[in-house]
Structures are given as structure tokens and as C-alpha cells.
Amino acid sequence: MGDLAAGTRGAEVHPAWAEALDPSRPVIHVSEGTLGRDRGxxxxxxxxxxxDEPMQIVVGGRHWAERLPDSVIAAEWVPQDLLFPVTDLFVTNVGYGGMMAALSHGVPVLAVPPSTEKWVGAGNMVNSGPGLRLQVKEAAPGVMKRRVGTLLTDPTFRAAARRVAHAMDRAGGAERAAELCETIARP
Known part of the structure; x- marks a missing residue:
């Protein structure tokens, strides 16, 4: 299906912090989903x-982090359809909408699923090549730093993410999915 929000908003929704992103430094978007239920x-x-890395971290949604450094951009609502085109990596608890939006823009994913159903979705993503999956209990900062480094420096992940994005585009996106649902729902 891809990014369901793409093209649905005008430029007036573009937040000021997005204009300040430095194109010479990697952008890492982190989200625990809209509801932020990952208490870990x-x-x-x-x-x-x-x-301590020369990266720009954009945090979206509600989260359970106690304090974030001033260098981290945090917003309860992040227009992902505007952020993903300049994002180098998406770190996620595997919310379906966010992961599909990232992949539709060819963005590699580090998936840290907190529950069984999200583990399956992350596995499907890993099997198609654009990212890595990490168990919550293994997601210590040192391990995460290494996985992020791998995803940013190994071009096979970005190439696989772009292949997935092209496949989504060829499949017809949200409009085609809606048509298929309507066809199936007709008596």
C-alpha cells in the first residue's frame, strides 16, 4: 500500500524543524508508534x-524516554510523508503504517518489535531485505549502535528498500488497494 499520507497535505504543514535538517548528516527517524506503548x-x-554520533535524530509520537537531549528533534506528530524523503534510517517498534511509509520511500528499517504480531511483520520486512530485526531484550545501546552502523553503511539495505518501494509503486498504492477491497466486498 505504501505511504497513505503522501500528497494529502499542503506545504503549510511543513514544520520549521524540518527546514533546519542538515543534508550533510544522516537523519534517523525513531518512532514507538502513535500511541507509544513500548515502555522499554x-x-x-x-x-x-x-x-555521540554525527547524526540527526527525529523522534515522533508519544514515547517513554524520560529526557531527550536538546540535539534531538522531538514532536508528538511528525509528517512522515514529508520526513521520509530525507530520512536515512527508520528505527521502529514496527507499527504497520510507519514501516510501510518508510519502505514506500526506500528507507531502510531497524525493527525492534515488542510483541508477537509485530515480530511477524518485522520478519516479513527482513525477508525482503531492507532492514534488520532486533529483539527488545537485545536492544542495548551498543548493539543498536552497531546495527544502525550496518544499515547506514551497507548499500544492500538501501538497494532492497528501493526495490520494495518500486514494487509498491508498481502495485498501484493505496488507490489500487481500495479498488481491490471494494471489488472483494461487492456481493
Whole structure:
């Protein structure tokens, strides 16, 4: 299906912090989903892992991190359709919408699923090549830092993410999915 929000908003929704992103430094988008139910704080672990790296970290959604450094951009709502085109890596608890949006833009994914159903979705993503999956109990800052480094420096992940994006585009996106659903629902 891809990025369901793409092209649905005007330029007036473009946040000021997005204009300030430095194109010479990698952008890492981290999200625990809209509701932020990961009490193990994926955001906190990721920020701790990458705080000393020359990266820009954009945190979206509600999260359980106690404090974030001033260098981290944090917003309860992040227009991902505007952020993903300039994002180098998406770190996620595997919310379906966010992961599909990232992949539709050819962005590699580090998936840290907190539950069984999200583990399966992350496995499907890993099997198609654009990212890595990490168990929550293994997501210590040092491990996360190494996985992020791998995803940013190994071009096979970006290439696989782009292949997935092209496949999504060829499949017809949200419009085609809606048509198929309507066809199936007709008596």
C-alpha cells in the first residue's frame, strides 16, 4: 500500500524543524508508534546509542524516554510523508503504517518489535531485505549502535528498500488497494 499520507497535505504543514535538517548528516527517524506503548523506551535506547554520533535524530509520537537531549528533534506528530524523503534510517517498534511509509520511500528499517504480531511483520520486512530485526531484550545501546552502523553503511539495505518501494509503486498504492477491497466486498 505504501505511504497513505503522501500528497494529502499542503506545504503549510511543513514544520520549521524540518527546514533546519542538515543534508550533510544522516537523519534517523525513531518512532514507538502513535500511541507509544513500548515502555522499554525504544526512543531512549536509540538516543543513548547514537547521542555521540554525527547524526540527526527525529523522534515522533508519544514515547517513554524520560529526557531527550536538546540535539534531538522531538514532536508528538511528525509528517512522515514529508520526513521520509530525507530520512536515512527508520528505527521502529514496527507499527504497520510507519514501516510501510518508510519502505514506500526506500528507507531502510531497524525493527525492534515488542510483541508477537509485530515480530511477524518485522520478519516479513527482513525477508525482503531492507532492514534488520532486533529483539527488545537485545536492544542495548551498543548493539543498536552497531546495527544502525550496518544499515547506514551497507548499500544492500538501501538497494532492497528501493526495490520494495518500486514494487509498491508498481502495485498501484493505496488507490489500487481500495479498488481491490471494494471489488472483494461487492456481493
Amino acid at each position: 523506551s525504544l526512543v531512549g535506547r536509540t538516543v543513548e546509542a547514537l547521542a
